[in-house]
Amino acid sequence: MQVTLKIFRYNPEEDRKKHYDTFTLEAEPTDRVLDLLERIKGNQDGTLGFRRACAHGVCGSDAIRINGVNRLACKVLVQDLKTRQVVIEPILGLPVEKDLIVDMEPFFDHYRSVMPYFVNDDPPPAKERLQSPEERERFDDTTKCILCAACTTSCPSFWVNGKYVGPSAIVNAHRFIFDSRDQAAAERLEILNEQFGVYRCHTIFNCTDACPRDIQVTQAIGEIKKALAKGSLD
Amino acid sequence: MQKHQYEVVVVGAGGAGLTAALYASRNASTAVISKLYPTRSHTGAAQGGIGAALGNTEEDHPEWHAFDTVKGSDYLGDQDAIEFMAAEAVDAVYELEHMGLPFSRNPDGTIAQRPFGGHTNNETGKPVRRACYAADRTGHMILQTLYQQSIKNQVKFFDEFYVLDLLIVDGKTAGLVAMELATGEMHIFQAKAVIIATGGHGRVWETTSNAYSYTGDGVALALRKGIPAEDMEFYQFHPTGIYKMGILITEGVRGEGGVLINGEGNRFMETYAPTVKDLASRDVISRAMYLEMKAGRGINGKRFMNLDVTPEVVNHYAEIDGRKNPDGSPYRVTASDILAKLPDIIDFCETYIGVNPVTDPMPVQPTAHYAMGGIPTNKYGEVVVDEKNTVLPGLYAAGEVACVSVHGANRLGTNALLDLVVFGKYSGLKAAEFANSEAYVDLPPDPEAYAMQQLNAIRNSSGKENMITLASEMKSVMAEHVGVFRVEEGMAEAVEKVRELKERFKDVRVDDHGSKYNMNLIEAWELSNLIDIAEVTAVSALARKESRGAHSRDDYPDRDDDNWLKHTLAWMENGGVRLAYKPVTMTKYTPKARSY
Amino acid sequence: MALSRKVGLLAGAKYKGGGPMLAWALHRISGLGIILFVTLHVIASFLTQQMGSDLGISINIFYESIYFQLFIVFCAIFHGVNGFRIIVLDIWPRLIRYQKESTWLEWFVILPLYLLTAFIMIRRFLAG
């Protein structure tokens, strides 16, 4: 079948103005949107800029807006779209560098600001630190994050206020805060307790809807708000 | 143009690169250069597990692990390195755990382990639980954990910098040349030691589990600088990729009891590997599938098999096999067990083929997966450049790009992730040690000249040839003739074809003439790397007149230890490929017939 | 030069966020609506009662108009019910996975409540 892709274009070197280009091509229902972008780039316009690597939803390179919502290009099939008119745009709230490529640095800055690493200053045991399957389960959901930014850039709070650390950073703080082996929960919570921490979240839920890893993002944020309000992690 | 100076520069931010950087940065100023954001590296795609004889649920020993690896390698692996890796494995896994890696857990709180192909109890020959896992996202957790620790230790990253050239002056490493993708600007890195950790090159083949980014940049970089590539004919085809797409279905599925079923509804692996059946090593299973399909026993006569992990089928065969839990009770699974242990696999199948593995079988076919060959190194990650294993001072390689060789002719599942952390660590330590005792080598006067010249050749080409066409011709000829089964004429044809493509590449079309994020240009460059690698692979394969591990020939069906128990070394010289051979290092395992 | 990161209100409104995003937008609008009403009302009462100013009376006429009343009642009902939903989910974050369901379920409370009230109000109004 034929599908039409209307793609957002911006080339900093040639035109100062953003615009949309339309491409029409043959597609199978089981083609990924990423496959279509690859084919357009290969056969119609080599200058089209977008990121990709793994092509099956595990590396987090290709978060874009497809028909008005954030998705991974490699995880949406043509048959899932339920339309043959596809609008492709870069994710919102990060500066567009070229076409669908956005500047990810502000996103990673937020990520780095929440101490997204394991802290335990006790001398390690000879073998593993023990952890029961239940304790492991407590933070399983948030270990799945691939830092694709689909959540943060779907959040209206982040759009209007780039200082908000955003759902992705909170998810990654959650992963450690609720890890029974970690010792820096208090510091991370203190960071999230600040003006641009969890209180910028108004449970809008776009983030959870956008997450390609099906992480319960809003729930993770809620658990942190609750931990702060209660002053306890249980 | 910008200049930078670091004692150690690591190229690649996957499992190998990050481990190397973590260790090197303890003792030397270190920078990591990567064409992708570190967390996009392909290590994140690894699913099933990392091998280490922890013995958490049943008896196991590093010696058994070493023997299984030697046997899996079809005796082509260097045994000193294999013994070293198996022994280091246990500490390496504990070290990852201490860095916070969230492994799945046993009820007693220890790291959970599952069986994997080719890993056996050396006394009974039965599968052993050796693969330490975090659900089916082990690689993801390793990559994330290492990146997190790099942030904690303030490792310096140059993200989205594409390395174009390695600077070697008078046989010594001087640094490298990279392009900043965001601006197109050239950067010169002066370094005392360079560690190459750029991963594999599965994009040479049609159906592959590998990322778009798996274009063999590291090996191509080395080849162009007169460094040989070792054992390139040994490329692993994983038996279970999703039909047509190639997306990997981890061996862990079979570890949890999944079985391969042919078009007649039979579990065909019983015939090919009577003891371990579906948990034989990958070369054996891929070949068996190929033979079954050739005999018309694919599903509906098509070129795929069913991989069935529905609880009924798992329990049925577990009963037949008499498989037991560690506590001695019979092994049985429920739908929720499958869901808990293989969540991502289920997600892939539902997203891409609309199949729920808990209720229906998955259509699978062999998929290009892993490069056993690569840049030759010794067990400290030092690059060795000839038959006598002479070290090139200051150059290191680790991970899939390197050939230590611990995987020989066929890698066992879980050993790649292990390879990353063990040899990543030692190359990092060795590189820092080297940097501490050596001075910087002076850069050549025009360091970026060679890279610029190649780039300009692409930029200014006539533009007659479409990149996609060239790539797909290469992929199909390689899949057809240098795939699971190989014969003389086919491989000769492939060599011919690849050389033709190499010529035609000179006319490749690049639409984008800008400098910011010119991915078009980079992709052309990557394609040239792939073509070089395809050539070296095909030539190395054509020369090896035996069947061993992943290299299996219809015209020479047997292993020939008398003539071919040796590593291939291939140089790119004078527009062609020159081959030489070097012996395999043996310690205590003498080659035996291989059966599972 | 990269494009600015700014997301205009319109561009944001075009994002297909679904029920929860709508609930948030309405919560915000209704909250602002009520605070506007309260401020106006307090000022008006102050002006009329304490100063006998005419301005207060004109403000009163404005907000006593049926349209403003209908708007404000909607704001109050929506904000109250949706706010209650938010608080419940804040107390039991585990329920947040049902955020979507909860936003359409709450309409079953809001709509009958509002329509009934509006019906009574309009009938009164028409009856004079």
Next chain:
Amino acid sequence: MRSRAMPKPSWNLEYLMWIFTRISGLSLILLAVLGISLGLLMGARTQMDMGTLMRWAFFPNSNHVLDSEIPDIFLWANGFWQIMQILVVVFAATHGFNGLRVVLEDYTSPGFWQAALRFLIFLLWVFSGLVAIYVILGS
């Protein structure tokens, strides 16, 4: 396994107001329900229209029912209702103006104008609180 200590988070405006917003929201619902039910008990159904009752529920000020056909104004205008109404006004004004502040901080960036507007909101809060209490006590 060692229990994981978590010291109380430090108090700051965002933290306190987040909690206050929830508490005041719940209280406002409670007060409104109380207002409606008591109003109905006192015969609101036959004595006033819907709009007036709603207004009563949210702001139980006797001025709000003066135009209705109630026979006994004393029931509707006494100290109990004055306290009820002060609670409503204080909660609603604090909750509402804080909400306004949050919205303001979302859509403006730090700087002179933001500071000025924040101060204006603060003044409005104090003013409306004082005025409301003055009106309530004076009526």
